[in-house]
Amino acid sequence: MNKYDNYIETEISWLKKIPSHWxxxxxxxxxxxxxxxxxxxxxxxxxxxxxxxxxxxxxxxxxxxxxxxxxxxxxxxxxxxxxxxxxxxxxxxxxxxxxxxxxxxxxxxxxxxxxxxxxxxxxxxxxxxxxxxxxxxxxxxxxxxxxxxxxxxxxxxxxxxxxxxxxxxPPMEEQTAIANYLDTKTQAIDKKVSLLEKKIGYYQELRKSLINETVTKGLDKNVKLKDSGIDWIGKIPAHWEVKRIKDIFSTLAGGTPSTQNQEYWIGNIPWIPSGKVQNNDVLIESVEEYISDLALRESSTKIAKKNSVLIALTGATCSNIGYLTFDTTINQSIVALYPQKRNQTLSRFYFYFLMSAKEKIRTYMTGGAQGGINQEDVRFLDIVYPSKEEQEEIVKFLDAKLDTIAKIITNIQAQITTLKELRKTLINDVVTGKIKVSHE
Structure with a gap:
């Protein structure tokens, strides 16, 4: 890109040099x-x-x-x-x-x-x-x-x-030229960003539909189906069962140690609030707060085991689902589900199933946007129950497919970030005279 012929220094620290006729x-x-x-x-x-x-x-x-x-x-x-x-x-x-x-x-x-x-x-x-x-x-x-x-x-x-x-x-006619130039360039960038954002939307919908279809219909496209008897679930493979969460999972909710006692918050036991439950794997890298053994003994917080499924019960994240990848304590706005019989139930399958059930879970909310869900309502939620072998096959399939989709979305997001940075840099370089815009 062209530069102006001559520049002069300014006394403004964040501006440094401008074209000599500005x-x-x-x-x-x-x-x-x-x-x-x-x-x-x-x-x-x-x-x-x-x-x-x-x-x-x-x-x-x-x-x-x-x-x-x-x-x-x-x-x-x-x-x-x-x-x-x-x-x-x-x-x-x-x-x-x-x-x-x-x-x-x-x-x-x-x-x-x-x-x-x-x-x-x-x-x-x-x-x-x-x-x-x-x-x-x-x-x-x-x-x-x-x-x-x-x-x-x-x-x-x-x-x-x-x-x-x-x-x-700059002189007025040059301001007009700069305004027209930046309008043209930024509109072109914004159009590209908009198209990329639509692509992300498409892949997010694909992810959602893939989960919904797979956890309710299975992988065999020729399998005989039956009516589940549950409106929001619809038809399921004839050999699957319908149970309730309480039939196959133990549930627990946590608590928050008093913030008035500093001894509670000096320790090495991870503690997470419901804001960390974001419809994906909950990783230890996301932990920001740790509590002590004393806090665990003297407060209502509980340890949720690795491989538990988490459901956010209140606030902005209400009905969000998480899959726990480490042992941690949780606050009172999270319910953790852990299989009663691990040889019959794979938690990760139900992480995916509950992702498909988010809208149903939200119907249990009371108290408006900042309201919540009762743990008992969660315990009585209807769920499908395939064999452990099918659960494992479905998880293997979804893990692979969703990993591919996640990588595609990450790549698109990187492109969007690059374009937005380009837009920002272009505006700054043009209005400060680092790039010459012809007004002839």
Whole structure:
């Protein structure tokens, strides 16, 4: 890629050099930052005007309107000054995603800006709006925000923060050329990423359907089937049985040692919460907390044995399934299943079966999104029961097939990561003048 003929050094540590015909500017001299309105809980209604909070700013650069809060429609006239329009530049000004930025696409309804979402308005005589978006999406913005956060120790930014931020400023016609160039290049990259993400979705669905089909129908495509008598299971091989979890598994739930006693949390016994149950193998490398023998003796936590099947009972991971690859203690939000007769039951087969039963397990949830499942409901869940030999054959088949799918997905994810890094680097190199964009 071409470079400019001449560069000059700047006094800005994170900018260093810029093309000799460019200048630099203090952000607030050329851009106005508008905060939204600080809505309170009592403002919100069940429907009406959508309020754009930080959670609506998607990491992929668009407005996600799927889970908005609302205020009453009849209050629109009071909030016209914070209406969001097509082309607006929005940034998260607080929280774990601080600095996350999007450019608003087509707007077909009134959208109101919440307080901790920033909206940026460049002076049209000084800055091209799309160029301004790319400046804010660049690494030089990220570096300056991180510097301020580390210096001030506050997890938020606002108008005062931008007083000490400096950026490069090419001539206006060059800004326009850069904006058009980056639009073309980033859209091409985004299209590739979107196609790759669809591929991942396809392989994830393939994985799910492969598990569902195999654990309920077996490997013999010509086998005679019978009605299982269970709606959500459907037909199964005629020689299989239907049992309940309690018939073939022992179950136990754990507990959490008191965090007030430091002696409980200095030891070498692994302890995992339900967040570690993520529909795959639970590996010892994922353990972040260890407890002592004293904690094991004096608290309600229990040791789940290696090769147990884990089910998350509460919260965001409720109904998630895990296959335990080591002995560990567990918290009260996990139930562990261990075969009563290991010579007749293979835990890993039921790890796969319960993966196919996740939607059924979720029907036992009470208490809304942060509710949970009763351990007794799990014990009475209907399950299929092939012979131990068939269980082993099915596990061998699924392990191999799913390993292949996992490798494909990992490869695609690596491609996506590379493309996103390329996008990020390209934006930064172009807006800082490392790469020349012709405007002729």
């Amino acid at each position: 200048t630099t500017f203090r952000f607030i001299d050329n851009v106005n930052l508008r905060h939204g309105f600080q809505f309170r809980d009592y403002d919100f209604t069940d429907s009406g005007l959508k309020v754009i909070k930080i959670s609506q700013l998607s990491p992929d650069g668009y407005l996600d309107l799927s889970d908005c809060s609302f205020i009453s429609l009849d209050r629109l006239s009071s909030f016209r000054s914070i209406l969001i329009k097509e082309g607006d530049i929005l940034m998260a000004l607080t929280g774990g995603t601080i600095g996350k930025i999007i450019r608003v696409g087509e707007v077909n309804e009134p959208l109101l800006q919440n307080y901790r979402v920033g909206n940026f308005f460049p002076k049209p005589t000084q800055l091209n709006k799309i160029f301004t978006y790319y400046l804010l999406a660049s690494q030089i913005t990220e570096e300056q925000i991180n510097y301020l956060l580390n210096r001030n120790g506050q997890p938020n930014i606002g108008k005062e923060s931008f007083k000490n931020m400096f950026f490069p400023q």
